Amino acid sequence: MSQPTLAVRDLKTHFFTRGGVVKAVDGVSFQIGKGRILGLVGESGSGKSITGFSILGLVDPPGRVVEGEILLKGENLVGQPDERLRAVRGNRIAMIFQDPMMTLNPVLRIDTQMIEAVQAHHDVGADVARARARDALGRVGIPSPEERLNAYPHQFSGGMRQRVAIAIALLNNPEVIIADEPTTALDVTIQGQILYEVQKLCRETGTSLIWITHDLSVVAGLADDICVMYAGKIVESGPIDDVLDRSLHPYTKGLLGSVPSRNKRGSPLAQIPGMTPSLLSLPSGCPFADRCPRVQDDCRAALPPMVEYRPGQAARCIHPHVEGRA
Amino acid sequence: MTVFIVRRLMQSVVILLVMSVIVFLGVFAIGNPVDILISPDADQMERERAIRALGLDLPLWEQYFVFLRNAAVGDLGRSFVFNEPALRLIFERMPATLELAFTAVVLSLVVGIPLGLYAGLKPQTATSKGIMAGSIVGFSLPSFWQGLMFIMVFAVMLGWLPSTGRGQVGSFLGIKSSLFTRDGLAHVILPAINLALGNAALIIRLTRAGVRETLLQDYVKFARAKGLTHRRVVGVHVLKNILIPLVTVVGLEIGGLIAFAVVTESIFAWPGMGKLIIDSINQLDRPVMVAYLMMIVFLFIVINLVVDVLYSVIDPRVRLQDVKG
Ligand SMILES: Nc1ncnc2c1ncn2[C@@H]1O[C@H](COP(=O)(O)OP(=O)(O)O)[C@@H](O)[C@H]1O
Numbered sequence: 001m002s003q004p005t006l007a008v009r010d011l012k013t014h015f016f017t018r019g020g021v022v023k024a025v026d027g028v029s030f031q032i033g034k035g036r037i038l039g040l041v042g043e044s045g046s047g048k049s050i051t052g053f054s055i056l057g058l059v060d061p062p063g064r065v066v067e068g069e070i071l072l073k074g075e076n077l078v079g080q081p082d083e084r085l086r087a088v089r090g091n092r093i094a095m096i097f098q099d100p101m102m103t104l105n106p107v108l109r110i111d112t113q114m115i116e117a118v119q120a121h122h123d124v125g126a127d128v129a130r131a132r133a134r135d136a137l138g139r140v141g142i143p144s145p146e147e148r149l150n151a152y153p154h155q156f157s158g159g160m161r162q163r164v165a166i167a168i169a170l171l172n173n174p175e176v177i178i179a180d181e182p183t184t185a186l187d188v189t190i191q192g193q194i195l196y197e198v199q200k201l202c203r204e205t206g207t208s209l210i211w212i213t214h215d216l217s218v219v220a221g222l223a224d225d226i227c228v229m230y231a232g233k234i235v236e237s238g239p240i241d242d243v244l245d246r247s248l249h250p251y252t253k254g255l256l257g258s259v260p261s262r263n264k265r266g267s268p269l270a271q272i273p274g275m276t277p278s279l280l281s282l283p284s285g286c287p288f289a290d291r292c293p294r295v296q297d298d299c300r301a302a303l304p305p306m307v308e309y310r311p312g313q314a315a316r317c318i319h320p321h322v323e324g325r326a
Numbered sequence: 327m328t329v330f331i332v333r334r335l336m337q338s339v340v341i342l343l344v345m346s347v348i349v350f351l352g353v354f355a356i357g358n359p360v361d362i363l364i365s366p367d368a369d370q371m372e373r374e375r376a377i378r379a380l381g382l383d384l385p386l387w388e389q390y391f392v393f394l395r396n397a398a399v400g401d402l403g404r405s406f407v408f409n410e411p412a413l414r415l416i417f418e419r420m421p422a423t424l425e426l427a428f429t430a431v432v433l434s435l436v437v438g439i440p441l442g443l444y445a446g447l448k449p450q451t452a453t454s455k456g457i458m459a460g461s462i463v464g465f466s467l468p469s470f471w472q473g474l475m476f477i478m479v480f481a482v483m484l485g486w487l488p489s490t491g492r493g494q495v496g497s498f499l500g501i502k503s504s505l506f507t508r509d510g511l512a513h514v515i516l517p518a519i520n521l522a523l524g525n526a527a528l529i530i531r532l533t534r535a536g537v538r539e540t541l542l543q544d545y546v547k548f549a550r551a552k553g554l555t556h557r558r559v560v561g562v563h564v565l566k567n568i569l570i571p572l573v574t575v576v577g578l579e580i581g582g583l584i585a586f587a588v589v590t591e592s593i594f595a596w597p598g599m600g601k602l603i604i605d606s607i608n609q610l611d612r613p614v615m616v617a618y619l620m621m622i623v624f625l626f627i628v629i630n631l632v633v634d635v636l637y638s639v640i641d642p643r644v645r646l647q648d649v650k651g
């Protein structure tokens with residue numbers, strides 16, 4: 001197998017707060033190949049965004065990456081000087097944020113915000129950068145891009161603003177795009193369009209996509225692989241169909257149970273009881289133990305390791321849903 | 327925009343009218359100038375002649391309408407004391423005050439914005455904490471006391487700078503100002519710093535608060551995620567956003583600086599409008615007081631208008647509309 005575009009190894013990002021150390025990301029590993037789409041799923045607060053910011057080197061104090069490797073085509077980004085990371089950000093790895101109403105600067109015109117993104121990485125004139133910005137707007141389906149370049153963010157709808165943000169992410173043809181719940185704040189119909197278009201663009205350009213969401217149904221039709229996060233750790237990972245159809249981890253099962261679908265109509269949606277544990281004081285054993293329907297005594301003894309129960313599909317559980325086992 | 331400005335100017339006329347009534351009544355309440363202006367030895371005949379000459383024999387409402395009729399043609403009355411048009415007296419003193427206020431505003435911006443930016447970007451450092459502590463001092467020490475200390479230290483003890491009066495006036499591009507000569511600059515430094523201190527403290531705090539708040543915004547993080555340099559993120563994305571509250575406050579402060587330069591001008595014997603108004607109050611020189619106050623009201627109206635227009639230039643979300651009332 002060829003080298004992955006991006007590989008994250010045992011990443012730990014902690015926040016050193018007055019109340020103690022918050023282990024927002026605590027030993028996350030995954031990798032993504034060229035042109036592949038990886039879904040990163042989990043409840044809110046499970047550390048998905050912080051994982052994304054860690055990759056870009058954008059974790060603000062009191063947080064910091066304390067351990068692990070982030071390998072972009074084999075080169076480790078952790079511990080690199082900021083100028084080196086700046087050259088990567090927006091150029092080789094781009095990010096799209098959740099709330100399109102907040103990601104564009106309200107007092108700067110769209111062209112200013114796009115041209116600066118090109119010129120941050122390429123020594124080109126404003127006219128060249130502007131032409132590139134116009135093309136990028138066209139590619140994400142914004143009508144009359146030339147005129148829209150002169151507009152301010154407030155003159156766009158939420159969906160259009162997110163398209164602009166996607167266009168900005170695409171500007172420098174990055175190798176990886178991290179999309180942090182980019183459709184969560186949008187109408188369902190617009191969600192669908194944006195999902196479809198981002199997928200198409202990434203396939204066309206061979207860009208690897210990390211799609212962060214708390215909604216399993218969003219990644220179901222989109223991703224090749226999936227990582228399920230819980231309390232700062234990945235609890236299950238594998239090819240999308242395997243993980244969705246034959247989940248190993250009770251948490252994944254619980255998430256699937258809480259997605260509405262046709263064949264469950266009329267019956268109440270299943271819920272995962274309890275709440276995400278505080279990241280300040282995680283129990284010594286499995287962090288999901290207190291909410292798990294299959295919990296046994298040995299679950300609380302030690303943190304379960306990631307075990308590959310099926311080819312390519314692993315779970316952090318000692319009593320997984322596997323045929324022939326309890 | 328033009329509609330907006332025309333409408334605003336019409337509203338201003340109403341404001342000026344209302345203010346003129348208040349000012350007229352207020353000035354009337356302060357005291358009777360006759361007691362001060364006419365020597366106690368004067369006999370009854372002389373007294374009455376003087377009162378009639380000053381127009382003080384008419385009932386108050388009639389005095390007011392005489393004032394209005396004259397004001398409509400640009401005559402705000404003659405000073406009782408100098409027997410000169412009140413407006414001319416004010417305009418003679420105005421350049422000195424404007425020059426002082428202008429220098430103070432520039433000083434407070436030049437000092438306040440960089441210090442506020444620094445304190446906002448690096449809030450934990452000792453320097454930032456020092457800046458913030460200093461701003462509280464600048465804020466809370468009474469202006470007159472600061473002024474006296476300046477004179478004591480820099481003029482009396484060190485002898486570096488003159489302590490009173492306005493320096494030599496130079497001329498540049500047809501504008502006459504003491505800012506164009508060395509001597510003039512030396513004279514303006516102390517009073518300008520005295521006038522600027524409170525304002526600079528305010529700008530520091532405002533800038534710092536703006537930076538702290540803006541840094542948390544998603545658009546700043548997104549700008550960083552684009553790979554922009556720190557310099558560009560702060561200099562363009564952050565600064566442009568904090569200009570919005572700054573323009574508002576600085577605009578209002580300019581009016582305040584001009585109106586309240588009174589204290590500084592008294593301490594440093596600066597020959598501006600502030601000193602004129604103090605003298606007129608002492609001598610109950612009603613026309614000068616009224617004219618001065620009307621000038622200040624007018625100034626505030628103009629400044630507010632300029633601030634609103636600037637506002638719409640900086641913040642594209644603001645559309646100047648005919649807001650009622
Ligand atoms: N500035 C911070 N200080 C302390 N803890 C933080 C900070 N930012 C994030 N965290 C912690 O990191 C956890 C993960 O956050 P995040 O990655 O945003 O979750 P999500 O999966 O919803 O994107 C949160 O539960 C929070 O406790």
Ligand SMILES: [Mg+2]
Pocket residue numbers: 045048049050180
């Ligand atoms: Mg998030």
